[in-house]
Amino acid sequence: MTIASHALTPMLRKLRLWRHLTAREEEALLNLPHHVISTDRLQTLVNDGDVVSHAWLILSGFCVRFKIVGDGGRQILSIHMMGDLLDLQNAILGVADHGIQTLTKCEMARIPLAAIKTLTDVEPNIKDTLWFDTLVDGSIHREWVANVGRRSGKTRVAHLLCEFALKLEAVHPGDQLKYELPMTQEQLADATGLTSVHVNRVLQALAADGLIQRVTSKSILIGDWKKLATAGDFNRSYLHLDAAVRRAGTS
Amino acid sequence: MTIASHALTPMLRKLRLWRHLTAREEEALLNLPHHVISTDRLQTLVNDGDVVSHAWLILSGFCVRFKIVGDGGRQILSIHMMGDLLDLQNAILGVADHGIQTLTKCEMARIPLAAIKTLTDVEPNIKDTLWFDTLVDGSIHREWVANVGRRSGKTRVAHLLCEFALKLEAVHPGDQLKYELPMTQEQLADATGLTSVHVNRVLQALAADGLIQRVTSKSILIGDWKKLATAGDFNRSYLHLDAAVRRAGTS
DNA sequence: CGTGGGTTTGACACACTTCAAAAATAGTGG
DNA sequence: CCACTATTTTTGAAGTGTGTCAAACCCACG
DSSP: OOOSSSTHHHHHHHHHTTTTHHHHHHHHHHHHOOOOEEEEETTTTEOOOOBBOOEEEEEEEEEEEEETTTTTEEEEEEOOTTOOEEEEEHHHHHHHHEEEESSEEEEEEEHHHHHHHHHHHHHHHHHHHHHHHHHHHHHHHHHHHHHHHOOOOHHHHHHHHHHHHHHHHSSSSSSEEEEEEEOOOHHHHHTTTHHHHHHHHHHHHHHHHSEESSSSSSEEEEEEHHHHHHTOOGGGGGGGGHHHHHHHHHO | OOOGSSSHHHHHHHHHTTTTOOOOHHHHHHTOOEEEEEEEEEEEEOTTBBBBOOEEEESOOEEEEEOOOTOEEEEEEEETTTTTTTTTEEEEEEEOOOOOEEEOOOEEEEHHHHHHHHHHHOOHHHHHHHHHHHHHHHHHHHHHHHHHHHHHHHHHHHHHHHHHHHHHHHHSSOOEEEEEEOOOOOHHHHTEEEEEHHHHHHHHHHHHSHHHHHHHHSEEEEEOOHHHHHHHHHHGGGOOOTTTHHHHHOO
């Protein structure tokens, strides 16, 4: 059985961004026990408060993590895609402090935390890699705090579009200047702390300025990456996508 | 030399919240090489973009982590106090994605990342504990995303006051219904994504409703914890303060 | 072809911002 | 312990980005 034929392969592509893994380590990761599930669109996989004992790996499709606040409002905390190991945080913390929902139909692998623990206990480099992965997650959270806390509506949306394009590019190389954004304007609003009505107007404004083109309602084309990044006050460093490169270069 | 006389003792009080540590492990943590620094108020210890090779442990005083956005606005990302191991994130990620600044005069211990790495490589339980610590950090970030993204000004400020009281209580047991909040209204504004003018009005409103009393400009007294928690849409679970208790009970 | 989710529009409301000045407080040195 | 200054808080008035509500429109899909 070659590596490519393993179900969990997408995870490797992601983890390799953070650290070098030996062939043996990659093999061990691929051999993690799991079972694969096909989900519907808009399916809630984990609820805030759940006792969690599994991690979810996205094999295909898109998910979000979210919180519901007191007045019923919803805040999306992060957007995830192929290769993302979701909910390791919840699993290790034991009790979920947020929910997880699919945006599209997904293929997900459900991996018992116990198996991950067993593996990381004998493979320190894997533990470090997973730790690193959760740290990058934290870094993205921090950027989002700044995004919803201190940026204008237009800037927030532009920033989100940039982040999505870059994350997509990282796990799915190819020119991601045009992509399908699997989110309704309402979901975009939940991610940026705006209302769907305002998101609609912002998207129109971005299109009017030529920063994006709206091919269909779900498909956007970045008209001018540099301008969009500027408008979105976007600096990719918080994604730490160059971590492995930097590591290889300096040590 | 007894444990209590070690400079790094405050760290233990914090880490014990997350997991049980053996006497040997605690000893090893206390023996981490470090040197202690006394800082001024409003001193910037780390800047966004810095190459970081040390972690900071707060021995006394208060610090914040922050980001500056494109238009010059500042967003505070988290507030830290005695026992918090700051900047382990930045250190492991290698390049700082945010800055660190003191709010008050502080005693800080500067610990080389290399020493932490050496220690965690031979003490897996310590590595797990530090990982857990960074995961709780992430959980707090998520709550902040929801706080600044989806809550009203009044709710945001009330939420912050609740969080501060509970974190203080965790490392400094005693009744923290009255405490000194070492932040100006401008800093409060930077933490909540509001303006200082609005924070001022919100504080007056909270006081008018009897939820807090403003003893001096820096000292607040929580008039009615339950009501303040309700007004702040505050649920302590995201702080994971009961993690160690839960762990001891179930395993 | 309905039909229901998603998008778009318009008119209006308001939470929060902006600007600017006054009042209070804290810090400093004599 | 008082004067002097800088910082922080407070207040007022006016502006605006974003929210609210509600209706119309547009498709994708069964």
